[in-house]
Amino acid sequence: MKLKKVLSLGLAAVTALSAMMLTGCGGGGASSDTSYTMWIYQGADASYYADYADNPVFQYLSSKTWGEEEKKIDIEFWVPAAGTATDSYSTMMGSGSYPDILDCSISDSPIIMYQEGIILDLTEYIKEYMPNYMKYLEEHPELKSYAVSNVDGEDKYLSIMNVNEDYPYTYCGYCYRRDWIVKYGTNPQTGAKFTGGYTDENDVDSWEDDVVFPSGGTDPVYISDWEWMFEIFEKAYADLGIEDTYCISVYFPGFTWTGDLVSSFGGGNFNFYEDKDGKVQYGGSSEHARAYLQCMNTWYEKGWLDQSFNERTSDMFYAIDNTAVRQGKVGMWCGMQAELGGRLDSGDEYTDGIYVAGCALPINDIYGDESCKNVEPDCIMTGRNLNGVSYALTSAIEGKDIPTLLTMIDYLYSEEGAALASLGLNAEQIAESGISFYENNGIADGAYVINDEGKYEWVDAVRNDSGGLKTAATFEKFPHKQLVSSIDEGYADTYEHSMELWIQYKNTAQIQGTPITNNMSAEDSNAVGDVMNKCLDYTQTNAVKYIKGEKDIDSDKDWGDWCKMLEKYNYKKAIDIYQPYADRFEI
Amino acid sequence: MAKTKTTAYKAPRITWRRDFKRNWPVYMMFLPAIIFMVVLHYIPMFGIVMAFQDFNVTKGYFGSEWVGLKNFIDLFTGDQFLVALRNTVCIAVIKTTLGFVPPIIFAFLLSMIQNKKFKRFCQTMSYLPNFVAAVVVVSLVQEFLAKDGPLTLFLTNVFGLENQNWLANEQIPVFWIIYLLMGVWQGIGWGSIMYVAAISTVSGDLHEAAAIDGANRWQRLFKITLPCIMPTVMMMFVLGVGLSFSTGFDSILLMYMPSTYNVADTVYTYTYRMAFSASANYSLSAASGLFQSVVGTILLIGSNAISRKMTDSSLF
Numbered sequence: 001m002k003l004k005k006v007l008s009l010g011l012a013a014v015t016a017l018s019a020m021m022l023t024g025c026g027g028g029g030a031s032s033d034t035s036y037t038m039w040i041y042q043g044a045d046a047s048y049y050a051d052y053a054d055n056p057v058f059q060y061l062s063s064k065t066w067g068e069e070e071k072k073i074d075i076e077f078w079v080p081a082a083g084t085a086t087d088s089y090s091t092m093m094g095s096g097s098y099p100d101i102l103d104c105s106i107s108d109s110p111i112i113m114y115q116e117g118i119i120l121d122l123t124e125y126i127k128e129y130m131p132n133y134m135k136y137l138e139e140h141p142e143l144k145s146y147a148v149s150n151v152d153g154e155d156k157y158l159s160i161m162n163v164n165e166d167y168p169y170t171y172c173g174y175c176y177r178r179d180w181i182v183k184y185g186t187n188p189q190t191g192a193k194f195t196g197g198y199t200d201e202n203d204v205d206s207w208e209d210d211v212v213f214p215s216g217g218t219d220p221v222y223i224s225d226w227e228w229m230f231e232i233f234e235k236a237y238a239d240l241g242i243e244d245t246y247c248i249s250v251y252f253p254g255f256t257w258t259g260d261l262v263s264s265f266g267g268g269n270f271n272f273y274e275d276k277d278g279k280v281q282y283g284g285s286s287e288h289a290r291a292y293l294q295c296m297n298t299w300y301e302k303g304w305l306d307q308s309f310n311e312r313t314s315d316m317f318y319a320i321d322n323t324a325v326r327q328g329k330v331g332m333w334c335g336m337q338a339e340l341g342g343r344l345d346s347g348d349e350y351t352d353g354i355y356v357a358g359c360a361l362p363i364n365d366i367y368g369d370e371s372c373k374n375v376e377p378d379c380i381m382t383g384r385n386l387n388g389v390s391y392a393l394t395s396a397i398e399g400k401d402i403p404t405l406l407t408m409i410d411y412l413y414s415e416e417g418a419a420l421a422s423l424g425l426n427a428e429q430i431a432e433s434g435i436s437f438y439e440n441n442g443i444a445d446g447a448y449v450i451n452d453e454g455k456y457e458w459v460d461a462v463r464n465d466s467g468g469l470k471t472a473a474t475f476e477k478f479p480h481k482q483l484v485s486s487i488d489e490g491y492a493d494t495y496e497h498s499m500e501l502w503i504q505y506k507n508t509a510q511i512q513g514t515p516i517t518n519n520m521s522a523e524d525s526n527a528v529g530d531v532m533n534k535c536l537d538y539t540q541t542n543a544v545k546y547i548k549g550e551k552d553i554d555s556d557k558d559w560g561d562w563c564k565m566l567e568k569y570n571y572k573k574a575i576d577i578y579q580p581y582a583d584r585f586e587i
Numbered sequence: 588m589a590k591t592k593t594t595a596y597k598a599p600r601i602t603w604r605r606d607f608k609r610n611w612p613v614y615m616m617f618l619p620a621i622i623f624m625v626v627l628h629y630i631p632m633f634g635i636v637m638a639f640q641d642f643n644v645t646k647g648y649f650g651s652e653w654v655g656l657k658n659f660i661d662l663f664t665g666d667q668f669l670v671a672l673r674n675t676v677c678i679a680v681i682k683t684t685l686g687f688v689p690p691i692i693f694a695f696l697l698s699m700i701q702n703k704k705f706k707r708f709c710q711t712m713s714y715l716p717n718f719v720a721a722v723v724v725v726s727l728v729q730e731f732l733a734k735d736g737p738l739t740l741f742l743t744n745v746f747g748l749e750n751q752n753w754l755a756n757e758q759i760p761v762f763w764i765i766y767l768l769m770g771v772w773q774g775i776g777w778g779s780i781m782y783v784a785a786i787s788t789v790s791g792d793l794h795e796a797a798a799i800d801g802a803n804r805w806q807r808l809f810k811i812t813l814p815c816i817m818p819t820v821m822m823m824f825v826l827g828v829g830l831s832f833s834t835g836f837d838s839i840l841l842m843y844m845p846s847t848y849n850v851a852d853t854v855y856t857y858t859y860r861m862a863f864s865a866s867a868n869y870s871l872s873a874a875s876g877l878f879q880s881v882v883g884t885i886l887l888i889g890s891n892a893i894s895r896k897m898t899d900s901s902l903f
Contacts, residue, residue, distance in 0.1 A: 094647060108643075116646060253845050308734070311755045313844045522643060530661075530868065537667065537860050544846045565666075 033401040034066075035074045038101035039092060040477045041389075043079035045468025048441070052077035056437035057475035060425055063433055066411075067404035075101070093118070100397035101405075103477070104390040109518040109525065110158035111149045119158055119392040122406075126157045129406040132413035136163055136481060145515040145586045146387050160409060162388035165418070166485040170382045172318040173502030175335040176220070176229060177236070177328075178357040181211050184235040188214040188228065198355070204342035205492030207355045219357075219501060222365040223264065223295065226332070230304045233331030240350060245324065247299075248332045249306035251317040254296060254543035257536055259379025259510060260317075260334075265291040265364045266372035269379040270539050271532065272571075272578055273509040274587060276378075280511065280578040282571040283379075284539050285563040291368025294554065296547040298367070310544045318382070328354055338466075340498050358498025361505060376505050383507035391479045412480035421480035422487070423448045423456055424473040438473065447473040448487075455488040463490060508587070515585035516578060524577045531574040535566055637873035651870075658874035662858070670849055671857035677760070678853065679831035681767050687827055689771045691820065694782030695808060710783070713776025725841040728769050729754060754842055762843075762850045769838065778823075785819035786812060818900040825894050825902045829887030832879050854879060 043052045052058070053075065065072055078099055080088035089106055092098065098118060104110065113119045126133060137144050143163065148155040182196040189212065196209020211218060213225040220226055230247040237245055255262050259269035266288035267273075268281060275281050283289055299305035306312075312320055318334050319325075325333050328350030335356070345354045361377040393402065411417040420429070427445040430438055438446055443461050447470065451457045462470050476482075491499070511517055517525070542562065546553040553559065607614055633648070638658055640651040662668060693713065700706040716724070731738040732753040742748040753765060793811050802810065813820075836855035843851035858875035862868040895901035 096647070116643075116650075308752060308755070310844055310846045311752050314729075314841070526641065526868075533861055533868065534665075541667070541845045541848050548846075 031071060031401075033399070034071045034404050035076070036100040036397065036400065036405060037076045037078060038103070039078040039080075039089075039099040040103045041080075041085050041105040042082070043077070043477065044472045048437075048468065048472035052079050052477065054437075055475060056425055056435045056473065057420055058478070059435050059437075060420070060429060060433050061408060061411075061475075066408040067401070069404065071401065071404050073405060073408050098394040098396040100394060100400065102392045102394050104159055104392055107392075108522070109149075109520060110390065110392060111151060111519050112522045112525065113392065114149065114151065114156070114158050115522075117395060119394050120397070120402075121151075121156050121158060122160070122393060122402075123155075123157045125402055125406050126160070129403045130160075130410040130413070132410050132417070132481075133160065136413055140386060142586070143387055146518070149515075150519050150584065159390035159392040160479045161390050162479055162482065163413070164384070164386050164388065164482045164484050167386060167503060167506075168384045168482070168484045169337075169499040170384050170502050172334060172336045172382055173499070174332060174359050174361065175339055175356045175498075176332040176359060177233065177330075177354065178207070178209065178211065179353055179355040180236040180331060181229060181232055182209050182355075184239065185211070185229075185232040187212050189216075197353075198342065203492070204345070205340075205494045207341065207357075207494055220359050221363060223362045223367070224365050226362050227304075227366070229332065230299075230302075234304075236331065242329050242350065245329045246306040247304040247330075249309045249312065249320045249330070250296065251320065252310050252313045252315070253540035254310065254547045255292065255539075256317050256381060257539070258381035258512070259377070259507075260381055261361060262289065262292050263377035263379040263509075264362050265289075265295065265368060266375045267378045267509060269510070270543075271536070272511055272528070272574060273379050274511050274516070274582050275509065278582060280516075280575050280582045282535070282566070282575060284535055284571070285566045287369055288372050290553065290559055291364060291372035293543060293546045295364070295367045297549060297553050300547050301549065305547070310548070327351070337495075337499065340495055341492070357494070358501050360501040378505065378507070378509040380505060380507040381510070383503055383505070385507065388482070409479050412475070412478065418481040418483050419456065419486075421475040421478065422483040424475075441469060441473070443469075443473070451488055453488070456483065456486055457488045457490060511578065511582070511587060514587040516581045516587060519581055519585055520577075524581075528574040528577050531569055531571055534569040535571055538565055538569065634873065635877055637870050638877045639874075640870055642870040642873070654870070658870045659878065661871055662861075662874050662878065665857070665861060667848065667852060667857055668854075671852045671854050674763075674850060675832065675853040675855075678763055678766060681760075681763055682770065683824070683827050683831045686767050686770055687824060689775050690778030691782050693775050694779040694786055695812065697779065697783055698786040698812070699804075710776065713779065715776070716773045717777035719773065721837045722841060724769060724773055725838050728765065728842065732765065755844065755846060757847055757850055759850055762847060766839065766842070766851075781819055781823055782816060785816040789815040817898060821894045821898050821900045822902050825887065825890045828890035829883055832883045832886060 040052065044055065049055065053062075058075070062073055062075070078088075078092075086106060102119065104113075107113060110119060114121065137147050140163070143161070147157060147159075147161055149158045150156075151158075179196075182194045185194055186192060187194060187210075194209060194211050196207065196211065198204075198206050199208055200206040213220050214228050215221045215225050220229060226248075233247045236242075250261065255270050257270045259273070262269050262283070266286075267275065268283035268286060268288050270284045270289055272280055272282055296305060300307070306321065309320070315321065318336060320333065321330065324330050325335065325339070326344060326346075328344065328346075328348070340356050340358055342353075342355055344356060345351050361380065363374060363376060365373050367373075393405075397405075412421045419426075424447040425433070425435065425438065426448075430444075430446055438444055441461075443459055446459070447462045448456045448458050458470070462473065489496075520528070542551070542565075545551045546558070546562070551558045551562075636648055637651075639653060639655060640648075641654045641657075642648075642651045697706060697709060700709065730736055733739060734750060734752045739750060739753060742753075743750045753761060756762065789812055793815075794807055797807050797811055833855070836853070836859070839851055839853055840856050840859065843856065854875060858872055862872040862875075891901050891903060
């Protein structure tokens with residue numbers, strides 16, 4: 001009898017506790033109106049945690065109370081498996097099962113989603129509950145057009161942007177064998193041999209030399225500087241007996257449609273862009289494109305350009321023929337940070353003593369007419385902007401507590417919150433919260449320290465980690481302000497200089513993903529998308545023929561055929577659609 | 588002598604209800620297959636409507652604008668469409684003719700092996716490539732046929748052919764042959780399963796009698812084995828023709844490059860580029876899929892009819 005009573009009491013207690021938990025009356029948990037769902041494009045490295053809710057920064061944030069009513073917040077993260085994000089997104093949108101918070105990495109423009117009733121107008125909420133976010137936008141007026149959408153003539157905040165404290169370094173750019181310039185080149189002014197080498201054989205960034213380029217500086221600036229380097233590389237190949245190689249390769253269609261090297265020939269790209277006068281142009285049939293193809297054709301004919309570039313279809317544009325690059329057989333390539341300095345030195349015949357330097361995109365001073373020369377590149381796909389991914393609140397959140405959620409998000413735009421999201425928890429926060437992630441991963445006191453100059457510095461375990469520890473320890477996949485210049489990455493001067501050159505020119509002409517395309521109606525967006533697909537297919541199919549000389553880029557007839565074909569796809573109609581948006585919105 | 592009148596035995600009529608009552612366990616076993624077909628094949632067919640709409644993911648099937656045949660017009664009037672269609676047809680013809688024979692020959696060879704263990708080993712080894720992902724198979728082909736690939740060097744050194752990356756060759760029918768041989772290597776073992784099974788059902792008595800009459804192996808193969816497995820061969824052929832239009836989209840997408848679009852582009856790959864290169868166009872993709880399904884169905888029905896007329900055996 002006694003046992004029965006105990007059992008009954010126990011069951012009653014469990015039932016009551018469950019009910020309390022379910023209704024959010026448990027005292028310590030989030031209430032139902034502050035329990036949200038969030039879809040994110042990509043999670044963290046699964047070897048650290050499979051559920052993004054286990055992110056240590058989120059755990060810390062969810063242990064705090066937010067808003068006037070001091071509520072706790074809980075978020076269930078929906079993270080698609082790697083490679084299935086697009087399918088996951090389509091299924092979600094098609095079925096109408098929206099999350100409360102949507103990562104807009106692959107979404108239609110906010111204005112289209114708003115008009116479809118999928119996302120909410122956050123204008124009043126943001127103005128009232130996100131003072132830190134608003135302050136940042138006031139301090140960076142150039143970003144305001146990205147933050148707001150123009151709906152029927154009225155500016156509305158339809159999403160919340162991730163923002164950067166400063167322009168962050170990019171992950172890739174052009175690299176070249178500077179050790180070969182020293183060894184095989186001579187000063188273009190005096191004819192004297194160059195000198196240079198490592199000052200500390202154990203430091204892969206301790207390189208010093210007296211290299212001067214034909215343009216007069218210590219870094220290559222013009223196409224003529226690049227061609228001067230190619231001649232030196234040829235001497236290196238002859239001396240080292242490297243056969244079947246080349247000076248540079250390009251992406252397999254012959255160009256990257258977003259710009260980059262194409263943009264060196266008078267600006268723009270092989271697609272739609274906005275010129276300096278605010279006019280939308282189609283670059284594929286421009287004199288700039290012709291100058292680019294003339295240059296590539298010349299390089300191909302001279303053997304400087306990879307003779308098999310069009311066959312390397314499985315290579316990413318920043319890792320073309322990576323095997324040959326890592327074997328030390330290539331003079332110049334588009335590569336990544338981990339290839340700079342002496343990091344490719346594997347002690348073998350061609351990499352022994354290697355020093356790789358980064359350089360900016362060149363400025364054309366040789367090919368095409370005057371409009372193609374001495375113009376800084378302005379369409380740079382690899383450039384990074386001040387703004388990043390946007391996040392929207394969908395109709396699914398209606399009825400829930402939006403002010404409390406936005407108050408929590410706004411905290412991540414404050415100095416303290418930005419540090420928390422960008423760097424993870426500090427030692428004090430770890431001790432206070434008892435979160436074990438950092439201790440379990442060998443960084444018991446957190447992922448960073450503050451150095452003598454007052455800057456944040458990653459601890460060695462994070463800096464030396466080539467996996468996903470940094471991403472797992474921080475809160476990158478959530479709206480926040482990302483610290484950039486406040487973090488001392490510990491880069492050597494030579495290393496940092498290379499990366500500065502990679503972002504020397506800013507992306508100012510590209511219109512994809514800017515307010516111009518973000519504010520387009522669905523109808524206009526589809527119409528220009530159709531034209532873009534056709535033009536892109538034609539240029540990608542045929543550019544190789546001009547580069548390889550199967551069609552004569554110098555022949556007005558052949559070039560006329562190219563232009564006529566692109567005109568047939570009606571790029572002028574697309575320009576007419578784009579222009580009113582370009583007139584209304586700044587990029 | 589009185590004539591005996593014979594009457595044909597007529598099976599008693601049985602109602603559906605009575606049959607179900609008697610054989611309900613059998614019907615129950617059939618139920619999962621019906622559910623599977625309805626849920627995963629028939630209900631999704633509603634998606635065909637996308638081909639006639641300006642489909643927008645956010646608007647869904649019921650909110651997207653109806654555009655009639657516009658997507659089909661866009662598809663058929665594309666500059667590269669005719670080239671893609673020609674390549675698709677040629678690859679399909681090669682696949683259903685030259686590609687159809689090797690599994691049959693392989694099945695004959697397997698049936699000749701006397702040692703059972705060795706036969707099983709050969710069969711297992713021949714099935715393995717079928718389970719290798721397309722991306723791996725394509726990587727192997729790329730390695731073998733690269734400028735310095737072993738197969739290229741063999742062709743150059745032994746036959747004096749030009750040293751080149753064969754996958755970048757724009758001449759007809761180099762790419763088609765590579766694609767065919769890749770398919771044969773990958774599918775010869777798997778494709779021979781049905782034929783091996785059919786050959787094993789051919790009565791040994793027939794072979795024995797023929798051997799006593801002096802028929803040699805070739806004669807027994809062509810006069811006994813082949814006619815006996817002809818219904819299976821025809822069934823596989825009909826199925827093969829029906830599926831021939833759906834050429835391996837994934838492997839071609841991995842193997843081709845802009846400079847070989849003229850010989851390698853198929854309706855699938857062309858549609859993929861048109862629909863998803865710079866911005867997504869689901870409707871065009873659906874229109875292309877529907878077009879290929881219709882052509883596939885026509886081919887299936889046509890080849891089945893021809894088979895029935897010529898060999899008295901057909902799939903349906």
